[in-house]
Amino acid sequence: MHHEEVFTDRNVSEHSAYYYxxxxxxxxxxxxxxxxxxxxxxxxxxxxxxxxxxxxxxxxDIHTVQYPKEKLPIGPRYRAVHKLLRLWESGYERCIGCGLCEKICISDCIRMDTRIDENSRKEVTEYSINLGRCIFCGYCAEVCPELAIVHGQRYENASEQRAHFVIKDDMLTPLDLLKAGEQAEYPGFGAIIPGSDASVKKTPLAY
Structure with a gap:
């Protein structure tokens, strides 16, 4: 096409123009x-x-962050590696073994085994999350009725072994940290938003 061709047969608006x-x-x-x-x-x-x-x-005034010694702050609703919380009073796990997180998981990465203990209560014997398959959608934290599983602040999740991605003890709050008060009550994605206690209304009893 010659460079001096006049573009008259083009389907363009009247305000458009061609520039060489x-x-x-x-x-x-x-x-x-x-x-x-x-x-x-x-x-x-x-x-x-x-x-x-x-x-x-x-x-x-260089804004370089000396990682990993320094880390940028992460929002409380960020969906990072999961955390399993305990009860403050007894130290037991909050998980009641309902299995909702396992059922709603769209990447099929949660496995849970339960049994009935001597007190006829359901007990979780095995719980694992394959973080190598997890897409961190947050459905498990949203559906949990006991706020037992939330998304924490740890986003470094690299390892040479696949077994690293399914260790439950890394996600569960240690008892010594719980006694020291280092477990935040409702941290991470899937937890109650700040100020929820003020919006809860008392239900009057029927008697």
Whole structure:
């Protein structure tokens, strides 16, 4: 198509227009390439880029985070690695073995085994989350009626062994940390939002 063709048969709006771009011929010989580099350097484009780099280097308000010693703050609703919470009073796990998290998991990465103990109560014997398959959708935390599983703040989840991704003890709050008061009551995604206690209304008894 000739470059002087008038674009009259194009399906465009009336306000649109075509502009020809003045493209220089590509240098073929070494001398032409040298002249092109020299021409662009004399324009100051190279020195402008160097000045921007030098200006950022000599600044003292550098915002670089020294990871992993320093970490950026994460929002409380961020869906990171799961946490299994305990009861403050007894230290037992909050999980009652209802199995809702296992049923709603769309990536089929949660496994749970339960049994009936000597007090005729359901007890969770095995609980694992395959973090290698988990897509961190947050459905398990949303559906949990006991707030037993939430999403914590740990997002580093790299390992050379697949067994690392299914360890329950890493997600469950240790008893010594629970006694020291280091377990936040409702942290992470899937927990009650702040200020929920004030919005709860007391239900009058029928008698």
């Amino acid at each position: 771009v003045d493209i220089e011929a590509y240098p073929e010989s070494g001398w032409d390439k040298f002249k092109q580099v020299l021409k662009r350097a004399l324009r100051g484009e190279l020195f402008v880029g160097l000045w921007v780099v030098l200006r950022e280097m000599i600044k003292f």
